[in-house]
Amino acid sequence: MTKEKKRVGVYICHCGGNISDVVDVEAVRAYIEKLDGVAVARKNMFMCSSDGQKMIEQDLKDGLIDSVVVASCTPKLHQGTFRGALSRAGQNIYLLEQSNIREQVSWTHTHDHAAATNKAKQLVAAAAAKAEMLEPLEPIKVKTVPCGIVIGGGIAGLRAVRDLSKWGMNVVLVEKSPFLGGRTAQLDHVFPTKEKARDLLDKLIKEVIADPKVTIYLNSQVIDGGGSLGDFFVKIEQTFRGCTEKYDLKELEDAIKDLPKDIKNEFDYGLSYRKSIWMPYEGCWPSIPAVDWENFQPEDADKVNGSGFEFQPNKEIIEVRGGSIILATGFDPYQPAQGEYGYGTIPEVITLPQLVRLMADDGPSNGRLEINEHPVRSVAFIHCVGSRQVEGINNPQPDGKVNNYCSRACCTATLQAANELKERYPDLHVFDLYQDIRTYGHGHEEYYQQASKNQILFLRYDPLNPATVRPSNGRETAVSITVKDLLTQGEEMELGVDLVVLSVGMMPRNIEQIIDIFKLPQGADRFLQEVHPKLRPVELAVEGIMLAGTCQGPMDITEATAAASAAAAKSMNILSQEYVYLNPYIARVDEDLCTGTGLCIEECSEVNAIRLENGKAVINKTICNGCGMCVAVCPNDAINIQGWTIPQYKNMVSKMLIPAQELA
Amino acid sequence: MTKVESSYTPNILLLSTIDCAYPGADWAGQMHMDHYVQAFNLRVPSPAMFPEEFYFYCFEQGFDGILIMSCGAECPYPGAYDRLAKRVDHLYKMMKERNLETDRLRLTAICTVCAQAYVKEIEDMAGNLKTLPPIKKALGDIPQGVN
Numbered sequence: 001m002t003k004e005k006k007r008v009g010v011y012i013c014h015c016g017g018n019i020s021d022v023v024d025v026e027a028v029r030a031y032i033e034k035l036d037g038v039a040v041a042r043k044n045m046f047m048c049s050s051d052g053q054k055m056i057e058q059d060l061k062d063g064l065i066d067s068v069v070v071a072s073c074t075p076k077l078h079q080g081t082f083r084g085a086l087s088r089a090g091q092n093i094y095l096l097e098q099s100n101i102r103e104q105v106s107w108t109h110t111h112d113h114a115a116a117t118n119k120a121k122q123l124v125a126a127a128a129a130k131a132e133m134l135e136p137l138e139p140i141k142v143k144t145v146p147c148g149i150v151i152g153g154g155i156a157g158l159r160a161v162r163d164l165s166k167w168g169m170n171v172v173l174v175e176k177s178p179f180l181g182g183r184t185a186q187l188d189h190v191f192p193t194k195e196k197a198r199d200l201l202d203k204l205i206k207e208v209i210a211d212p213k214v215t216i217y218l219n220s221q222v223i224d225g226g227g228s229l230g231d232f233f234v235k236i237e238q239t240f241r242g243c244t245e246k247y248d249l250k251e252l253e254d255a256i257k258d259l260p261k262d263i264k265n266e267f268d269y270g271l272s273y274r275k276s277i278w279m280p281y282e283g284c285w286p287s288i289p290a291v292d293w294e295n296f297q298p299e300d301a302d303k304v305n306g307s308g309f310e311f312q313p314n315k316e317i318i319e320v321r322g323g324s325i326i327l328a329t330g331f332d333p334y335q336p337a338q339g340e341y342g343y344g345t346i347p348e349v350i351t352l353p354q355l356v357r358l359m360a361d362d363g364p365s366n367g368r369l370e371i372n373e374h375p376v377r378s379v380a381f382i383h384c385v386g387s388r389q390v391e392g393i394n395n396p397q398p399d400g401k402v403n404n405y406c407s408r409a410c411c412t413a414t415l416q417a418a419n420e421l422k423e424r425y426p427d428l429h430v431f432d433l434y435q436d437i438r439t440y441g442h443g444h445e446e447y448y449q450q451a452s453k454n455q456i457l458f459l460r461y462d463p464l465n466p467a468t469v470r471p472s473n474g475r476e477t478a479v480s481i482t483v484k485d486l487l488t489q490g491e492e493m494e495l496g497v498d499l500v501v502l503s504v505g506m507m508p509r510n511i512e513q514i515i516d517i518f519k520l521p522q523g524a525d526r527f528l529q530e531v532h533p534k535l536r537p538v539e540l541a542v543e544g545i546m547l548a549g550t551c552q553g554p555m556d557i558t559e560a561t562a563a564a565s566a567a568a569a570k571s572m573n574i575l576s577q578e579y580v581y582l583n584p585y586i587a588r589v590d591e592d593l594c595t596g597t598g599l600c601i602e603e604c605s606e607v608n609a610i611r612l613e614n615g616k617a618v619i620n621k622t623i624c625n626g627c628g629m630c631v632a633v634c635p636n637d638a639i640n641i642q643g644w645t646i647p648q649y650k651n652m653v654s655k656m657l658i659p660a661q662e663l664a
Numbered sequence: 665m666t667k668v669e670s671s672y673t674p675n676i677l678l679l680s681t682i683d684c685a686y687p688g689a690d691w692a693g694q695m696h697m698d699h700y701v702q703a704f705n706l707r708v709p710s711p712a713m714f715p716e717e718f719y720f721y722c723f724e725q726g727f728d729g730i731l732i733m734s735c736g737a738e739c740p741y742p743g744a745y746d747r748l749a750k751r752v753d754h755l756y757k758m759m760k761e762r763n764l765e766t767d768r769l770r771l772t773a774i775c776t777v778c779a780q781a782y783v784k785e786i787e788d789m790a791g792n793l794k795t796l797p798p799i800k801k802a803l804g805d806i807p808q809g810v811n
């Protein structure tokens with residue numbers, strides 16, 4: 001069967017000068033215009049502008065062309081924009097091919113304009129070769145499951161849940177720990193508003209739990225998942241928390257007074273100990289104790305005098321479905337290596353999250369600043385521990401990479417803690433060792449100014465020559481710090497202090513399993529990677545999965561909740577539609593060529609999207625994922641992936657290598 | 665036969681996966697990493713779709729080398745990477761039978777941020793191909809000694 005070739009319109013973008021500073025756009029246009037099958041070839045300063053798009057629309061409406069090539073930036077940025085132009089002109093949106101002459105030409109062959117121009121000609125010619133063979137396709141229609149799934153119940157996840165439920169949507173919240181709130185619950189007063197972190201949380205949690213549209217699974221892990229935009233499924237394994245009744249801390253203490261208190265309390269970052277049945281703080285949600293099954297010993301059961309306990313670590317598997325997924329799995333504070341700035345070897349070296357717990361009224365020392373039961377008269381903060389690291393200077397993580405990113409919230413959090421210490425203990429000497437002070441957010445700079453007023457002494461260190469920390473050995477203070485201070489022309493300073501606080505950065509929590517299940521992209525910094533910070537914020541490349549909060553990168557609460565609201569709004573966009581439409585890039589059988597060999601069925605054994613009917617292969621459209629394994633084994637060339645066919649690829653390849661004399 | 669580095673500019677076809685290597689190539693662009701020019705990306709859902717015959721077609725069209733830039737272990741399609749790896753083994757056998765150097769074909773995995781690896785693979789293959797005759801000569805389309 002011969003198919004009619006399309007008349008192709010080719011549109012080449014200058015991208016300001018991003019492309020045209022390197023590629024001779026007019027030479028490409030003039031060359032392409034002469035190719036067989038190309039009906040028009042035009043150029044524009046910005047093809048994505050409304051002017052650029054109108055050019056395409058007009059040529060389609062005037063009947064000059066059937067299919068379109070846009071030669072510009074990477075397709076992931078503006079595919080939607082240009083499909084919109086085709087759609088407005090009444091054309092099928094799949095009659096579009098893009099040629100990437102920015103990221104893959106002008107930005108990578110900057111120093112050889114002639115070679116870059118030739119390569120652009122070759123790539124655009126190949127795109128035109130595909131475009132002349134494109135066919136109109138129909139997207140696959142999926143009925144939307146009107147429910148949002150949010151994974152992670154920290155402040156970002158809770159914000160996303162609340163926004164969705166407020167708009168009338170059903171939401172499922174999956175939280176790994178037995179309690180809601182995430183890391184925010186471990187904070188005391190938060191910058192820049194100085195509100196109590198728990199007040200913020202309580203308000204949000206109250207709204208969330210009062211809404212019947214919200215279903216919460218605590219103590220729950222995602223163990224499997226799948227589906228696609230509009231209809232995802234997530235399999236959860238929920239472990240029974242071991243208790244069904246509400247307690248306050250005093251009642252719980254009475255009930256478990258005979259249990260040993262020998263487990264490092266993660267809520268206080270290991271500064272205190274707890275028992276194998278626990279609640280993190282008075283008023284936590286839910287105020288129902290949880291059994292820590294990993295540390296609970298069978299004999300512990302006999303030592304408990306309370307009602308509502310059942311010591312069976314039963315697990316239940318629950319499957320939920322939803323039209324979109326929001327990931328809000330948060331961060332872990334950077335864990336300094338043993339001996340890094342004396343951490344783990346000198347007891348008077350702690351991290352900022354630990355100090356925040358020490359200063360909290362319900363913290364391990366009830367808010368008194370003491371370390372090893374000694375009062376503290378001098379403190380030094382060291383910024384950028386585990387952030388902005390330099391290869392060769394700092395220890396890499398197990399993946400071999402250092403954390404070269406800025407953790408953003410730590411500068412202001414450090415200054416807030418330093419100010420609070422100074423205001424509580426005016427006689428305390430406070431030193432602040434920094435690389436740069438990055439109090440970038442609204443209301444953050446005030447903390448820096450206040451620190452100067454509070455006579456906090458700043459010393460600036462060179463990241464290539466960081467401070468050294470060692471025990472003072474017999475001196476009055478516990479720790480000695482040596483640092484070259486750039487503010488005094490690199491003079492070497494020796495400080496003796498009672499306490500060193502390492503302002504540790506943020507790292508993503510380990511969510512390998514979820515990354516694996518949904519094939520999620522991570523950035524070089526290991527955080528989940530949004531498609532584009534300006535064009536598609538909070539969206540992942542996997543359509544229908546959104547990001548909220550610090551699983552995407554270091555953020556403070558203001559930013560984490562803003563991202564969460566954005567993710568909820570984008571989810572709502574999907575969930576509020578009865579149907580969503582998926583790309584039709586799935587296998588299609590040419591019945592005239594199919595002889596029913598069944599080879600494709602064997603090849604598709606993992607997915608099972610093909611069956612034989614009346615001697616012909618038949619594709620299950622909702623199961624087929626478009627991998628194309630079946631294509632390669634068909635001896636009759638009877639299967640192709642719609643939109644990515646072998647004849648189209650062959651046509652591209654045949655037109656790519658234009659002889660040099662023709663290119664000139 | 666001793667290998668001599670020749671002055672011709674080999675053409676390399678890159679079969680780059682939409683989910684991994686193609687964004688990796690974009691990342692190399694975003695980082696402005698200048699590299700060997702005559703390497704051309706074909707955006708593919710999964711290279712597992714190409715039959716053996718497609719590779720020989722590409723050689724015949726004048727590509728001196730083909731780099732399959734897959735997702736490796738990150739492949740989003742169940743079973744596709746293993747099948748692709750088997751196909752490449754089979755291709756090597758077929759190439760040997762046809763007296764084509766197996767250095768002309770390489771299967772590699774490039775992630776979305778593996779810009780450095782992406783560039784290195786291209787440079788390495790370009791370097792290797794320069795020690796081989798141009799593909800047209802290898803296929804016997806043009807007589808030995810003529811470039």
Ligand SMILES: Cc1cc2nc3c(=O)[nH]c(=O)nc-3n(C[C@H](O)[C@H](O)[C@H](O)COP(=O)(O)OP(=O)(O)OC[C@H]3O[C@@H](n4cnc5c(N)ncnc54)[C@H](O)[C@@H]3O)c2cc1C
Nearest residue numbers: 152154155156176182183190191329330331549550556557
């Ligand atoms: C020392 C310090 C002080 C700070 N001070 C301030 C401040 O004063 N003001 C401010 O604005 N910001 C401050 N921040 C930043 C603030 O802590 C974060 O912005 C905020 O906690 C981020 O919330 P989140 O919901 O993104 O992540 P998290 O709080 O980490 O919540 C993530 C949630 O996801 C859950 N989870 C993780 N993995 C899974 C999984 N696989 N399945 C299900 N659930 C999962 C976790 O259990 C947790 O409940 C500070 C940070 C630090 C380290």
